[in-house]
Amino acid sequence: MSQRLINWLEIPVVDMPRAIGFYEQVFDIKLRRETMSQVDMAVFPHPDPGGALVAGEGYRPSNYYGTVPYLHAPELDALLARATRAGGKTVFGPLRLPGEIGRIAHITDSEGNRIGLHEPVAA
Known part of the structure:
Protein backbone atom coordinates (compact mmCIF):
# COMPACT_ATOMS: atom_id res chain seq x y z
CA MET A 1 0.00 0.00 0.00
CA SER A 2 1.40 3.41 -0.91
CA GLN A 3 1.88 5.98 1.81
CA ARG A 4 0.56 9.24 0.41
CA LEU A 5 -0.74 12.15 2.41
CA ILE A 6 -3.83 13.04 0.39
CA ASN A 7 -6.23 10.19 -0.40
CA TRP A 8 -9.24 12.14 -1.67
CA LEU A 9 -10.30 15.73 -2.37
CA GLU A 10 -13.81 17.23 -2.26
CA ILE A 11 -14.78 20.54 -3.87
CA PRO A 12 -18.11 21.90 -2.56
CA VAL A 13 -20.58 23.25 -5.12
CA VAL A 14 -24.03 24.84 -5.03
CA ASP A 15 -25.17 24.27 -8.62
CA MET A 16 -23.95 20.78 -9.60
CA PRO A 17 -24.83 20.97 -13.33
CA ARG A 18 -23.06 24.32 -13.65
CA ALA A 19 -20.02 23.04 -11.73
CA ILE A 20 -19.85 19.84 -13.80
CA GLY A 21 -19.95 21.93 -16.97
CA PHE A 22 -17.15 24.13 -15.68
CA TYR A 23 -14.79 21.32 -14.62
CA GLU A 24 -15.51 19.15 -17.66
CA GLN A 25 -14.79 22.09 -19.95
CA VAL A 26 -11.73 23.38 -18.12
CA PHE A 27 -10.04 19.98 -17.71
CA ASP A 28 -11.48 18.31 -20.85
CA ILE A 29 -12.76 15.36 -18.81
CA LYS A 30 -16.02 13.53 -18.09
CA LEU A 31 -17.18 13.41 -14.46
CA ARG A 32 -19.17 10.42 -13.11
CA ARG A 33 -22.32 11.21 -11.07
CA GLU A 34 -22.92 9.37 -7.79
CA THR A 35 -24.90 9.79 -4.59
CA MET A 36 -23.47 8.66 -1.26
CA SER A 37 -25.20 9.29 2.09
CA GLN A 38 -27.43 11.97 0.51
CA VAL A 39 -24.43 13.81 -0.92
CA ASP A 40 -24.59 14.54 -4.65
CA MET A 41 -21.19 13.85 -6.21
CA ALA A 42 -19.45 14.19 -9.56
CA VAL A 43 -16.29 12.09 -9.41
CA PHE A 44 -13.12 13.04 -11.26
CA PRO A 45 -11.66 10.33 -13.54
CA HIS A 46 -8.30 10.43 -11.72
CA PRO A 47 -8.05 7.50 -9.29
CA ASP A 48 -4.75 8.19 -7.52
CA PRO A 49 -5.50 10.33 -5.60
CA GLY A 50 -9.15 10.80 -6.44
CA GLY A 51 -11.66 13.53 -5.83
CA ALA A 52 -15.15 14.83 -6.55
CA LEU A 53 -17.42 17.82 -6.71
CA VAL A 54 -19.87 17.53 -3.81
CA ALA A 55 -23.23 19.14 -3.01
CA GLY A 56 -25.27 18.56 0.12
CA GLU A 57 -25.73 19.56 3.71
CA GLY A 58 -22.46 20.60 5.29
CA TYR A 59 -20.79 21.49 1.98
CA ARG A 60 -20.52 25.15 1.09
CA PRO A 61 -18.15 26.62 -1.47
CA SER A 62 -16.12 29.64 -0.46
CA ASN A 63 -12.58 30.85 -0.11
CA TYR A 64 -13.08 30.58 3.66
CA TYR A 65 -14.51 27.05 3.89
CA GLY A 66 -14.29 25.14 0.71
CA THR A 67 -12.24 22.19 -0.43
CA VAL A 68 -11.93 19.29 2.04
CA PRO A 69 -8.69 17.28 1.70
CA TYR A 70 -8.79 13.69 2.96
CA LEU A 71 -5.55 12.79 4.68
CA HIS A 72 -4.25 9.24 5.01
Missing part, protein backbone atom coordinates in the same frame (compact mmCIF):
# COMPACT_ATOMS: atom_id res chain seq x y z
CA ALA A 73 -5.26 7.82 8.44
CA PRO A 74 -4.36 4.11 8.67
CA GLU A 75 -5.49 3.94 12.34
CA LEU A 76 -8.53 6.22 12.29
CA ASP A 77 -9.78 5.68 15.86
CA ALA A 78 -6.37 6.42 17.36
CA LEU A 79 -5.97 9.47 15.14
CA LEU A 80 -9.39 10.84 16.17
CA ALA A 81 -8.46 10.44 19.84
CA ARG A 82 -5.16 12.26 19.28
CA ALA A 83 -6.93 15.05 17.38
CA THR A 84 -9.31 15.58 20.30
CA ARG A 85 -6.43 15.65 22.78
CA ALA A 86 -4.64 18.20 20.62
CA GLY A 87 -7.63 20.59 20.64
CA GLY A 88 -9.47 19.39 17.55
CA LYS A 89 -12.98 18.04 17.31
CA THR A 90 -14.63 15.18 15.42
CA VAL A 91 -17.49 16.65 13.38
CA PHE A 92 -18.46 13.60 11.28
CA GLY A 93 -17.93 9.86 11.45
CA PRO A 94 -16.33 7.49 11.45
CA LEU A 95 -18.38 6.20 8.54
CA ARG A 96 -17.72 2.84 6.87
CA LEU A 97 -17.81 3.30 3.10
CA PRO A 98 -19.29 0.69 0.78
CA GLY A 99 -17.15 -1.98 -0.80
CA GLU A 100 -13.48 -2.05 -0.02
CA ILE A 101 -13.04 1.72 0.31
CA GLY A 102 -12.47 1.93 4.08
CA ARG A 103 -13.73 4.45 6.64
CA ILE A 104 -13.79 8.24 6.79
CA ALA A 105 -14.26 10.97 9.38
CA HIS A 106 -14.06 14.77 9.46
CA ILE A 107 -12.33 16.80 12.14
CA THR A 108 -11.75 20.46 12.76
CA ASP A 109 -8.16 21.31 13.48
CA SER A 110 -6.87 23.79 16.04
CA GLU A 111 -7.49 26.65 13.60
CA GLY A 112 -11.04 25.65 12.67
CA ASN A 113 -10.19 24.05 9.31
CA ARG A 114 -12.28 21.03 8.34
CA ILE A 115 -10.10 18.08 7.37
CA GLY A 116 -11.22 14.70 6.05
CA LEU A 117 -9.49 11.53 7.22
CA HIS A 118 -9.46 8.27 5.25
CA GLU A 119 -8.60 4.88 6.67
CA PRO A 120 -8.12 2.48 3.75
CA VAL A 121 -9.02 -1.18 4.14
CA ALA A 122 -5.94 -3.03 5.37
CA ALA A 123 -4.27 -5.13 2.69
